[in-house]
Amino acid sequence: MRQRIQSRLLGWHAVVIAVCSVTALAAYAQGGTPPGDLDKLTQREIVVGTKEAAPFSMKSPSGEWSGISVDLWRRIADKQNLKYRFQEEDSVPALIDAVAKGKVDIAVAALTVTAGREEVLDFTSAFYGTGLGIVVPASGLVASWAPVMRALTSFSFLQAVVALIGLALLVGLVVWLLERRHNEEFGGSVTKGLSSSVWWTTVAMTQRGIGHQGPRTVPGRFVAMLWMVGSIIAIAVFTAGITSALTVRQLQGTVAGVTDLSKVKVGAVSGSSTEDTLTRLRIRFDSYPTAKDGLQAVRDGKLDAFVYDRPLLAWLINEDFGSRVQLLDVTFDQQHYAFALPPGSPLRKPISVSLLNEVRSTWWGDTLFRYLGNKSQ
Template sequence: MKKWTAMMLLCLAPLLWSAPGDAAAQAQQAPAQPTLRVAISEVPPFVIREADGRWRGISIDLWTQIAEELGREFELVPMAFKDVLPSVETGKADVAVGAITMTAEREERVDFTHPFYQTGLAIAVPLESDGGWMAVVRRLFSWQFASAVLGLAALLLGVGALLWMFERHRNKEQFGGKPVQGLGQSFWWAAVTMTTVGYGDKAPVTLGGRLIAIVWMFAALIMVSGFTAAVTSALTVGSLQSAISGPQDLRRAHVATVAGTTSARYLDDERIRATAYPDVPTAMRAVQNGDVDAIVYDQPILQYRIAELSGTALRVLPGTFDNQAYAFAVGAGSELREPVSQATLRIVNGSNWPDLKRKYLGPVPR
């Protein structure tokens, strides 16, 4: 019996000694998972760059939790917003993280994970919504109104000077005297002729002067129409702003948006007059300066930017339209799509997700 026991131990000894070594060798031979390259672009409150260079935000915090759950290392690759999706499409990045709207057009180029945020477009307008007399008085002293008046005065002076050159010698009673007096009389004649008042106290007598008078009378009809339009525009721009209460009012307004975004595409599809700016703060300043009447962009981003920038005299109108969903983007056919989608579902349906949104957006109902 002892003999058989000794023989069995001798047979098992090589296996016992070799097993740990084989396991270590297999662990060394197993390839380590590569570090994921994550394309991002600053879009507060979803992607925020701190003063010390660190990144945070709704999308960044969510992605960090997903990567930890999947056991994957990653590096953030900042880039311009227009380059985020192309980087995933060409394989320069593995994942795109931010406030990326899912669209059919983009789905043809990349794959989207399960959405993590439902939102829509919103409209921000100036806080000043009154159309009272004080608003009219302020616009009467605005640069737009002053420039129209100065331009008209320069034209009247030019026409008057031309008439004075013909009349100053043969019509001294009406346009004579010192140059200043003669030009003043000519300026008066040009003004009353343009407004079709025609007091009759001044009239050219020379052939050249009468030709100028005929041309000016017909041209003045056009000039009066143009000046009236300019004055009306300067005085009623505030009334237009206050009249914007929803997307149905955008067709008669001039709005701002951000170039290359779904909001810009919406405005183009709806044939709404719009100017595309490089970023949200620039578009907001355009509204404040009176260059445009309102800004159309994603609701949470507008709300965050207005709250973040002190002194921003803008407000976001209630309600959204052209509803959309944010998701992470991966390359077409990427094996990351399914595990990232599953992790996203687990996190956004968890108890901590409302706290994460409230951290950046405040008590916004969802």
């Protein structure tokens, strides 16, 4: 009996070992390094995938790589005595695909951690937190009539106009009821009398002069007096509101925040996590190969707004666009950057530990200031 139980236990043990072996081999066949094989991996030259995304990864004319992410990787690799070489990819999807298939051992760029990417990759601990920014044409480049027309067709403007017309009709009706039997100017048929009364009310409201016409009865004149005083206040409030709205529109331009993006023509970088965010917010957009292409479209008037990672936009504007476009003081959709590795990579744990130590050092603060100045978010 005891021998039979021992035989069964040995059998189950063999099955477990076989399953684990098959799983490890499957991961290896997909391009990953078998877990626990860290020594073998660190003894060879590690392939570091990257793509240009200033100021996190930048390539000089001589082919030398630098940037926030690259400098962080170099510091970690030097401390762990890792041999490596860079392999450039032409797009974010290509870089993610190269990591997922094990063509590169680690991706070092400006990669945002997302749920979709986490399904096919492993990420280290995050080293930078940021969000999306919005770039719009500089104030002087915005068509002057666009903000005006947008304000004049807004719901609040139409609501105010309808309210004024409604008040004029109501007061005109009251004046007609009080004057129709005592004032021939408001007498006659219902259509003639009522139209004359409403016309007088409208003229009185606009302060364009009422001539000899007007109510003659005491109640009618009392209502007319209240209406003329009240209409002055109503017109003043209406005028102030419209002037304020137009002034704000002129100062802020067509786009002032995230809520305005659904009303204008928006651009994003193809294959970036920005596309996922805009799709989730139900904002239509056009895709561009690079952020620089999108900013050029904004500058040329082809786009009303371009959305991308805020620090990358700030860098590009400062380097190439100056005052021709402007970055709004708006940040939304919190994001985190991290290094990406193939699933099950033994590099993940030691690199994450080193990364966390570095981002808490004075060296990291100096690095961020060197590339971003005071705008580190």
